[in-house]
Amino acid sequence: MDTYCPIKLVVRVPCAIIEHEGLVLAAQRSAHLSFPLKWEFPGGKQEKNETDEQTLYREIREELDVDIEIIRPLPETVKDQGWREIVLVPFICRLKSFEMTLSEHEKILWLGPEALTELDWTEGDWDIIRHYNEYLSVKR
Numbered sequence: 732m733d734t735y736c737p738i739k740l741v742v743r744v745p746c747a748i749i750e751h752e753g754l755v756l757a758a759q760r761s762a763h764l765s766f767p768l769k770w771e772f773p774g775g776k777q778e779k780n781e782t783d784e785q786t787l788y789r790e791i792r793e794e795l796d797v798d799i800e801i802i803r804p805l806p807e808t809v810k811d812q813g814w815r816e817i818v819l820v821p822f823i824c825r826l827k828s829f830e831m832t833l834s835e836h837e838k839i840l841w842l843g844p845e846a847l848t849e850l851d852w853t854e855g856d857w858d859i860i861r862h863y864n865e866y867l868s869v870k871r
């Protein structure tokens with residue numbers, strides 16, 4: 732039975748499409764978190780008084796121990812999870828340094844944009860991948 736939820740939590744989640752030499756970083760969620768072993772773009776939930784950019788820089792430092800530079804935003808996508816709405820806020824980014832240490836993810840992969848669709852992504856990410864491919868096709 733569906734539960735009627737009069738006030739829905741809206742959670743803003745900036746995330747990074749990190750490009751490096753034509754490849755894109757995909758990160759696999761830990762087996763111990765929600766949506767275990769699904770693939771995602773690294774990032775996380777916005778904290779109070781943070782801008783999207785501040786959240787992204789903080790989350791990427793926490794998750795990958797690396798600094799990034801934001802190149803440009805892509806359209807936001809909304810995923811209804813019943814009791815909350817996840818607003819994914821994607822940014823195309825590049826690395827400012829190259830050594831990474833994973834603290835939350837199971838593993839990462841660097842993939843060509845055409846190979847992204849081969850992974851088992853969290854649901855909201857399919858729109859991001861579509862928008863990213865549209866961006867690339869206009870850029871080429």
Ligand SMILES: Nc1nc2c([nH]c(=O)n2[C@@H]2O[C@H](COP(=O)(O)OP(=O)(O)OP(=O)(O)O)[C@@H](O)[C@H]2O)c(=O)[nH]1
Binds near residue numbers: 765771772819853
């Ligand atoms: N970072 C990130 N999160 C995503 C993506 N797609 C997507 O649905 N999400 C969801 O957005 C939320 C991000 O929160 P988080 O990174 O702090 O992860 P978490 O496991 O602590 O969150 P949760 O336990 O509340 O689900 C998660 O529920 C995650 O599943 C994505 O591409 N990147």
